[in-house]
Amino acid sequence: MTAIVHHSSHRQAFLGGLLLAIVGAIFFSAKAIVAKLMYRYQVDAVMVITLRMIFAFPMFLVVAIWKARSEPPLARADYLRITVLGLMGYYLSSFLDFLGLQYISAGLERLILFLTPSFVMLIAFAFFKRRVGWIEWAALVVSYFGTVLVLLHDLNAGGSNVILGSVLVLGSAFTYSIYLISSGELVRRVGAIRLVAYAMCVSTVACVIQFFILRTPSELFVQAAGVYQLSLFNSVFCTVLPVFLTMVAVARIGAPTAAQAGLVGPVSTLFMGAALLDEPITGIQLTGTALVLSGIWLLSRKKI
Structure with missing residues (x-):
């Protein structure tokens, strides 16, 4: 009886962590829609990421100070690791x-x-000797097949710099996968909330330094009202909320599983894109969405 209760408790914790990862991924993926809306105001990536981090910084700073006062100080090596993670994963x-x-x-x-999930799984397999189960592989294959159906029509819609843009986003996926797997090892010692708060503060400093190198300070105060409104939304709902949800999920279910659960996030932007960017939704896209959700269901059946 005790064993049954113990297994049920673990199952509930796993499913709870999976839900946190899914919700965090949906909010986090919305940043692509917000960025596209901001680009309509003729701002660039430097402005978008700087305003995003400046608005988010006070919230992360409050949490960082709270954790610094309420918990024992970290080792110097941990501070160094957090700095590297902040620069790589969020900046x-x-x-x-x-x-x-x-x-x-x-x-x-x-x-x-x-x-990203493929990179995470390969890094975990190669460097941490983590065994990848057949359910994880099946979930990944099903979700990727659904992704191809959902996004195939977008492959022909790229601009003249599609190769450059693709390489840049590929670099984003790779660096974030390194962040996820590295944070999965560090979060057990530091704590999910503390790690996120410290890493985001590091990222904000990097973003501000970059802005002052590439731009003049006055540019921060002459943007249209819509730019600041979208930046505030971007910071709260596409940055602060999802990063905390993701870190808690990583602590509960591990980085590879959290990354795979995040597959549902980008698909959710299909509907946000239709509502906010006038992107059409076809039957093939809906079928692909169903396949991605099936992959998430497979993850929920993973034995723990």
């Missing part, structure tokens, strides 16, 4: 993604970002 990855979105469609960007 470099996000900047490459926003930069690539200037040259390719949101649909093609979503397709490329679907390589």
